[in-house]
Every structure is written in structure tokens, then in C-alpha cells.
Amino acid sequence: MSQHNLSQRDQKHIWHPYTQMQTAAAPIAIIKGQGTELVDDQGKVYIDAISSWWTNLHGHGHPHIAKRIAEQALNLEQVIFAGFTHAPAVELSEQLLALLPDNQNRVFFSDNGSTACEVAMKMALQYWYNLGEERRTIIAFRDSYHGDTFGAMSISARSAFTLPFADLLFRVEFVDVPTPGNEEETFAQLEMILRSGEVAAFIAEPLLLGTAGMLMYSPETLDSIISLCHKYDTLVILDEVLTGFGRTGKMFASDYLTAQPDIMCFSKGLTGGFLPMGLTTSTEEIYEAFLSDDKMKTFFHGHSYTANPLGCAAGLASLEVFKQEDTLAKIAQIQVSHEGFAKRLFANKQVTGVRVLGTVIAFEVGEGGSYFHNLRDRMYDYFIERGVLLRPLGNTLYILPPYCITDAELDKVYTAIEDLLADLTNWQ
Ligand SMILES: Cc1ncc(COP(=O)(O)O)c(C=O)c1O
Structure with missing residues (x-):
């Protein structure tokens, strides 16, 4: 060509x-x-x-990942993921969960970082809905970035990116980023909002806020924030879309923590950077709130390319490279x-x-x-x-x-x- x-x-x-x-x-x-x-x-x-x-x-064009994708494409390139499954999805889920905090036990696939966060929020909100509890508030960091779809924009900083849509975004409570020296202020703001008892979830980019300008804060601070949220029964979502797969020095930013999040979001490095894929994990407790004879408690969310086998094969190959190299x-x-x-x-x-x-x-x-x-x-x-x-x-x-x-x-x-x-x- x-x-x-x-x-x-x-x-x-x-x-x-x-x-x-x-x-x-x-x-x-x-x-x-x-x-x-x-x-x-x-x-x-x-x-x-x-x-x-x-x-x-x-690295670009990594031969091992390229080869695994090619092999997978010749075998099964795509299949509907409702009512069907396949080995790359099962194996990637097993291998990933083995690396995550041990309370993470369920995997929900999507297409990119924004959708991984959308899924996380919908999961958290519907979790409380299914339990019949009135918890509709979400808290996020004031300078956060979780993506460009409407839900992801809503939980992201109000900025030039979101200005034309400002009146259409759903209401989110924001707290300051706890950069060094500002931790106590953030804890105080957070606890004030949590006390209402109406907070469904707090979402954070753990340790590193990328789009905000690579702002960093300490694991001890995030541990305190997670504990505070849990004291008020609020779910904690960690968006590891950027931080996942080694960026922060450990495999995941959550590896620096002692407290555990309830929901986690992944994308970007998930496939070694070869293919678009998103993934949201949750605890078994959250998953169980969706189990019912009542169809209305179903998680009605999915994308055409959910758990695309090529993306899963790339993810598996990337994890192999971590070991091989x-x-x-x-x-x-x-x-x-x-x-x-x-x-x-x-x-x-x-x-x-x-x-x-x-x-x-x-x-x-x-x-x-x-x-x-x-x-x-x-x-x-x-x-x-x-x-x-x-x-x-x-x-x-x-x-x-x-x-x-x-x-x-x-x-x-x-x-x-x-x-x-x-x-x-x-x-x-
Ligand atoms: C922390 C974080 N979450 C979510 C996203 C959105 O991911 P995507 O661009 O794949 O939708 C990004 C993108 O930069 C991100 O840094």
C-alpha cells in the first residue's frame, strides 16, 4: 500500500x-x-x-505479543460474550485476579478506560439500589480524570474538557487531592460528605493523577481515605487505568496499600498497549447483590466486543512477558x-x-x-x-x-x- x-x-x-x-x-x-x-x-x-x-x-511491535494475537486471530477472533465464554477470557481473569488484592473476585470486561470507570460506577450505584438503600452520591478528587464518556466526565474535574456539557453532568461531590501537606484538609472534606450516609462510592486514581498533571500522593494517605470510606460503609473504586501494570514501580498502585478497594478499573497497559480493552473487578459481595430471581437486579450493561479474544490474548501475552523479561x-x-x-x-x-x-x-x-x-x-x-x-x-x-x-x-x-x-x- x-x-x-x-x-x-x-x-x-x-x-x-x-x-x-x-x-x-x-x-x-x-x-x-x-x-x-x-x-x-x-x-x-x-x-x-x-x-x-x-x-x-x-515496546512497540513486541514479537511475543504480536505472535499470540496472530495465533488467537486464526483460532477465534471474536464471539458474543453473553451466553458464551472462551479460554483467553477465563485465563486472563484467573491470572489477573491472582495479582490483585485478595478481596477482588469478579471480572467484568469492557472496551477502554472510560468504560471501565462507567462500569465501576454503575456497579456501585446498582449495588446499593439492589440492596434497597438510598445511596446515590459519588465522591471524586477535584482534579481527577476518569475518561470522556458522560459518566466518566461527571466524576472528572470540571474543566475545559467538560465545560460545554457542564449542565448535563450528574452531580458529584469533590474533595481536594491530598498532595503532601494537604492530607488533613482532604480527610476533613471527605468525612463531612461521608457523614450524610448517602454516599455510594468514592473513586480515585491511586497515588498518581495523570491528566491533572502527574500529581502524586502517598499510599498512607490513600490507606487512610479507604479506611474512612469503609467506616461509613462507602464503596471505594480505584481507577488503575494509568497506574496498573507496573507504572508506579509495583505491578499495581494498590500493591502499596494495606487497605483494599471494593472495585478496580483497568485498561491501557492491560493488553501491553496492543489492543483496546477495559476491565472492572469487584468483590464477591458486590457481585452477590446482583444475584436474584428478580430479573430487574441484573447488571444490564455490555459492549459488542466485551472480552474480545484478541485483547485477552494480548493481555495474557503481556503478563508472560513480565515473567520472561x-x-x-x-x-x-x-x-x-x-x-x-x-x-x-x-x-x-x-x-x-x-x-x-x-x-x-x-x-x-x-x-x-x-x-x-x-x-x-x-x-x-x-x-x-x-x-x-x-x-x-x-x-x-x-x-x-x-x-x-x-x-x-x-x-x-x-x-x-x-x-x-x-x-x-x-x-x-
Ligand atoms: C486514570 C484514567 N482513567 C481513565 C482514563 C480513560 O481511559 P480511555 O482513554 O481509555 O477511555 C484515563 C485516560 O487517560 C486515565 O488516565
Whole structure:
């Protein structure tokens, strides 16, 4: 197939996500991905330092995952998941549950991170409905992001993303993100709302709020929040869509906790970053509230591609790679490199808020933070020109690489950032 003029052909018909189509540059046409590298149609190579929107784990085109998907496609590519099941779904469920907090015992499949969160909320709300209890309130962090469908927008920050729909979102109670120093304030806000006895669930991105600007908070704080919610019989949902599968240094952010969530959400790295799939897990107690002779207690939710066998095969293959390649050791190595880079950044006056969690390092260029910061586009272009894909969140710069990234590639990314910081004074 001719790759000729892909960008121009794209511009005739395609509407891209999170893109002001009038002013955006022509999209870069990628014709190959291998390891951390993306190659465009001009032969230029980019290091994917953000794992293609936080999805890729072991590198692009990983042969083991590609092979497993191909084998699965030749055997069973898709089958309705109501009234039917298949080995990849059963095996992925078994293997995943074995890695999660031991109270998690049921798996519900969907298509992406937003739907994993939608399912979680509907599960929590219907759980109380089925029990005949009046609990309709949901609590979330003020700066959270759980996706772009209406339910997911409702539990996400009220921001530029949600503004055109503000009057149509359902009401959610928000509490401040408990970043270091703000914990007591968050606990107080939370307890005030929980006391009403009407709270169905609290949903959180555990330890790391990605879209909010890679905000981080401690496991001890989240443990206290979960315990507080449980004191008032409120369900806790942890959205591990970003944090799952090693990003925070452990397999799951919940591995840092002693308290256990009631419901968990997964996507992105679930398939190693190969295929779209979402997954919501719950305790047996929640599941049992839907068991009844009364059909009205059924969970009436599903998607055409629920538990798609190709996605499940990719998920299984990705878990195999974790073992075959000792991926958690690679993750630990990335964290060590980031910590070394953080020390260099601490000494740099252009930078504030340097923080590291597992494979993620983040900081602000200048003071404060805002999504529409005027440095954002210039920084993005600067890195693209140097063959590094970094996608700043406003003036927050972060690195979130595939786990196969080499020391030399990480150094290239660090150097590009340091060059930018050195050039900044000429930008004003
Ligand atoms: C924590 C979290 N939840 C949910 C989502 C939504 O996932 P998706 O884009 O697959 O719908 C995202 C996406 O960035 C996310 O970071």
C-alpha cells in the first residue's frame, strides 16, 4: 500500500482526538513502531517517551505479543460474550485476579478506560439500589480524570474538557487531592460528605493523577481515605487505568496499600498497549447483590466486543512477558535513572515540583501549572524536532516510557529536556 502523502490524505477526512483541527500541524504519519521507537514516513525516528498515551508497556511491535494475537486471530477472533465464554477470557481473569488484592473476585470486561470507570460506577450505584438503600452520591478528587464518556466526565474535574456539557453532568461531590501537606484538609472534606450516609462510592486514581498533571500522593494517605470510606460503609473504586501494570514501580498502585478497594478499573497497559480493552473487578459481595430471581437486579450493561479474544490474548501475552523479561527489574532500573535525573533537575532554577513514582518523573517548567500554559506547544514542538515524543500537560513535563527503554535512550530524553531548559531563557 502506498504511504504517499498520508498526512495530507488524513487531513481531508479525519478528526483527531484532543486536537484543535484548525490550528494543529499536519499529523505525523507513523509507518513503523519497534521497541521505544516510532518511525515516520520520512524515515525520522522518535523515542516514544510517553508510551503512546500511557498504553505501551514492553515496546512497540513486541514479537511475543504480536505472535499470540496472530495465533488467537486464526483460532477465534471474536464471539458474543453473553451466553458464551472462551479460554483467553477465563485465563486472563484467573491470572489477573491472582495479582490483585485478595478481596477482588469478579471480572467484568469492557472496551477502554472510560468504560471501565462507567462500569465501576454503575456497579456501585446498582449495588446499593439492589440492596434497597438510598445511596446515590459519588465522591471524586477535584482534579481527577476518569475518561470522556458522560459518566466518566461527571466524576472528572470540571474543566475545559467538560465545560460545554457542564449542565448535563450528574452531580458529584469533590474533595481536594491530598498532595503532601494537604492530607488533613482532604480527610476533613471527605468525612463531612461521608457523614450524610448517602454516599455510594468514592473513586480515585491511586497515588498518581495523570491528566491533572502527574500529581502524586502517598499510599498512607490513600490507606487512610479507604479506611474512612469503609467506616461509613462507602464503596471505594480505584481507577488503575494509568497506574496498573507496573507504572508506579509495583505491578499495581494498590500493591502499596494495606487497605483494599471494593472495585478496580483497568485498561491501557492491560493488553501491553496492543489492543483496546477495559476491565472492572469487584468483590464477591458486590457481585452477590446482583444475584436474584428478580430479573430487574441484573447488571444490564455490555459492549459488542466485551472480552474480545484478541485483547485477552494480548493481555495474557503481556503478563508472560513480565515473567520472561523480568520486567519489574527493568521498571526498578528506570526508577533509579529517573531519581538520578531528578537530582540534576533539583539544581535547576527553571524547574519546580520535581517528583518520581516508579517509571514516571514529572516537574513544572516555571511556577504553578495550567493545561493551556503558553509554553506547552513550544515545548512539544521542540522535542518533536529532536525526535523525542513528550506531550507536556501545560507546563508540566513528564516522562512515562515503555519499560524496554535503554539507558542510552533515556539519556537522549533527559538531554533533550536539559537542552530545552538551557534554551528557555532565549524564548521570552
Ligand atoms: C486514570 C484514567 N482513567 C481513565 C482514563 C480513560 O481511559 P480511555 O482513554 O481509555 O477511555 C484515563 C485516560 O487517560 C486515565 O488516565
